[in-house]
Amino acid sequence: MATNLAVDDNLISEALVIxxxxxxxxxxxxxxIEYIQRRKQIQITSLFGTIDYDSDYDYKKNRSRT
Structure with missing residues (x-):
């Protein structure tokens, strides 16, 4: 998809170098790509404290060695 953007030349130049x-x-x-990844990370942090867990769950018991 062709798109025309008016982007600050100084920003583009710096991005090219960095x-x-x-x-x-x-x-x-x-x-x-970096912008999208960062925004997804921010969305994930909103889940902290909202997920219930089973305090009786024994993760060591459920490990399997193959």
Missing amino acids: GGCNTKKAAVTEAL
């Missing part, structure tokens, strides 16, 4: 990317497309793609 990321070691050869093209603007590679820099933008890498930045989007």
Whole structure:
């Protein structure tokens, strides 16, 4: 999908250097991947304290060695 973006040239230049990317497309793609991963991590942290667990569960008993 072709998309035209107006992006600050200084930001793109810095991203190319820091990321070691050869093209603007590679820099933008890498930045989007990192952005999405970070947002997913933030969503996961909202689950802390909301999941019930069984205090009688014995994880050592359920280990299997193959």
